[in-house]
Each structure stands twice: as structure tokens, then as C-alpha cells.
Amino acid sequence: MAKTNHIPVLIVGGGPTGLFLALSLSNLGIDCRVIEKNEAPTQHSRSIGIHPPSLELFDRLGLVKPFLQEGILIRKGHAYLNQSWIGMVGFDSLPAPHQYVLSLPQSQTETILEAACQEVDSSMVRRGVTLTSYETTQDGVRVHMQAAHGAKSTDGDVEEATCDILVGCDGKRSVVRELAGIAFNGSHYPDTYMMGDFEDTTPFGEDAMITLHQDGLVECFPLAKGRRRWVVKTAQYVDAPTEQELKEIVAHRTGFDLRQAQCTMTSSFGVQHYIAETFAKGRVVLAGDAAHVVSPIGGQGMNLGWLDGEALAKALHAFLSTQNERHLQDYSKRQRSIARQAGKRAEWNMRLGRSFKNRWVKRWMLYLFVRTPIQRVLAQLFTMQKNLQKLIHGLLITTNYK
Secondary structure: OOOOOOEEEEEEEEOOOHHHHHHHHOOOOEEEEEEEEEOOOOOOOOOEOHHHHHHHHHOOOOOHHHHHEEEEEEEEEEEEEOOEEEEEEOOOOOOOOOOEEOOHHHHHHHHHHHHHHHHHOOOOOEOOOEEEEEEEEEEEHHHEEEEEEOOOOOOOOEEEEEEEEEEEEEOOHHHHHHHOOOEEEEEEEEEEEEEEEEEOOOOEEEEEEEEEOEEEEEEEEEEOEEEEEEEEEEOOOOOOOOOOHHHHHHHHHHHHOOOOOOOEEEEEEEEEEEEOOEEEEEEEEEEEHHHHEOOOOOOOHHHHHHHHHHHHHHHHHHHHHHHOEEEEEEEEHHHHHHHHHHHHHHHHHHOOOOOOOOOHHOOOOOEEEEHOOOHHHHHHHOOOOOOOHHHHHHHHHHHHHO
16 A cells, blocks of 8 residues: 555454455455554464354355364353253254354464455555544545554555545454544443363363353363363452463362363453444444454354444445445444344353352253253354344243244
């Protein structure tokens, strides 16, 4: 990009949402560029679950093959109450062809998406570039950017450009959202968690596991190369968790001994729920975590960003064809509603995993979820194929007719 270049769509943020949006726009014949402040891809992988609706989106873009080659296909999960096995939730009732959740670290997901962008256009993604300011013009947006020292470009350093649409895919601390003056409303939950990646010493293979213990949730998921991610609920936030702390909690709540398992990562996180007051303000649009933040429990965040990306690509195609901003407002209204539903699903997931005193109530709930036809509805909820309103309807139908 030269200093005076005009770009139909400029995307700020080269994470999963921004890269996917760029590919979706390119598929519709829309020229776009992505700028990313980090000079190198992140190696930290908090998100690992790719749900069936996202895999369907990748299918449409011809991208799903490398994901399936790199990831682990989780087809079922084991459910425990304390250390007693209750049953399983399978995904075989989901619509074909993706009757599973794909486990793949976010760093690998971003690598696949960025490589696909480079195949389309080697100049599509620019790293080491930060948006500093913008102003709206009569027919678009003028942006000002700063290239990091040493950042390379085939077109020279980027300082200024114009675009028809500016899209913020730059995360929960979005510079685009802040510059646009869009309020970000929400709160922090009291729930806190610790997680770590270990050598897999369990008998679960490619299955997931969830334990509802009286002291709090434990869940684990398979990763490639014989590793497994463990997530545990904690009584309070642990700033710098050690692998020993995590091993002790896992042993106490599940009985699984990780003492000899090699650990490659530990971290901790709190839970937030925030949503922008609008996803579109004039010709500035938000998507992904820049627009909404939900609890990572249940793995919705990254997948929700891809749903934004698909909807936004269609809205931008319609806008660029008609110059009618109604398409952007329709996108905002629709995706805000979807984000609110995701927030409700996340709250439901967290409540299920909190500590409890009455184990018989939890046992009854868990038995109902995994030992009756209701588990098919639960599988659809977990994989983002039903919202809570449809879940309740499904439960009523299941109860009355099964």
C-alpha cells in the first residue's frame, strides 16, 4: 500500500476474525487489506475449539481441508460427577458432515488463515502496522497509520490511506472502537479459571471430559501430538499459576495423576461479558472481540467472530453495490442479537460448572443431560447450533414426545 492508496475495505486486526473476513471479501471479489500491529504471529493459544457452523463456513471458502489435517476431531465427551462416571454426550446427532468439534490451537488456526490470504494476494496482510487515527470524509474514511521500526512492505511504509469502509477486528481493547467513540458496555463475572497443556496420560484418546466437582469444574480436551488441555475453576484469580497447582487440583477433583506429565503451558483467566452499543457507526464497523466479549467457557468467542465475518462480508458487498448504509445497520442489529444469545449460553455454561453443596441436584441434572434424548439438544446448544430459546423448546418436545 502506498501512502495515497485507496482501499475499498481496510481491516484493522490480523487475528482469526480479521483474516477470515479478508478471505470472505476476496471470495466476493472485494479488494481489501489487513493491518496487524504485531510483527509476528502470536504463539499463545487460548482458543482451541472450532464448532461445526465455523467448519461449514470454511467449507464454502474451500479452506476446511488443512484444518482437518492439523486438528483433532472430538466426537464425544465423558461426563463425571465428582469422580463418578455418569455418561457421555455425543455429537453424532449433529447435521452432517461435521459431527464433531475440531480441536486446534488458535496459533495454528491463524497460520492457516494467513497462509490462505497470502495465496490470494501476497500484500493482503501487513504486519507491524498500527492505526493511529482516522477521519471520515464525504465519500469514505481517511486513515493514519504508523509502521513499526523494521516493518517490511513491498509498497513502502504506510502512513496514510483512504478506504470506503474501516473495519475493527482488533480485539477487546479495540483502537477502532475507541477512536469511533462507541461505548463498550458490560461487566466482569466472579468466575476465574486456570488452564494448562500437558502430555496426555488419560484413557480418553480423542474424547473430551468434563467433571462437575463440588469444588468446581474440571474439563479437558485433546490436542495434537499427544497433548491435552486442562481447565479448572478456581476460587479466586491466580496471577501466575504453576503446573504443580494445576496438577493438584486435577488430582483432587478427578483422580487423574499428572505428576509425570510434561507441561508446556499454564495460564489463568477471568470472565467478562461486554458488547458494543452498536457494531456500525457510519462507515466504521466492528466484528469479533472488538464488538463483543463472552466467556471462553464453551469456546464461543472465536467462532462468534467468524459468524460476524460471514455476515459482514455480505453486508459490505451489498453496501459497496448500493452505497446504502442500511446494510451496515442491519448487520449491527442482527449480530448484536446473536452476541447477546451467546452471552446467555456462556452464563449457562458457567453456572453448570460452579461449586455446589447439593450433589444430588447436580447428579440429577447431569444424568438428565447425558442419559436421555435431551443430550441431543444439549449437543446442538454446545456447538452453537441452538440458542437458549430453541433449547427450551427442544426440551419441552423431548419431554413430551420421547
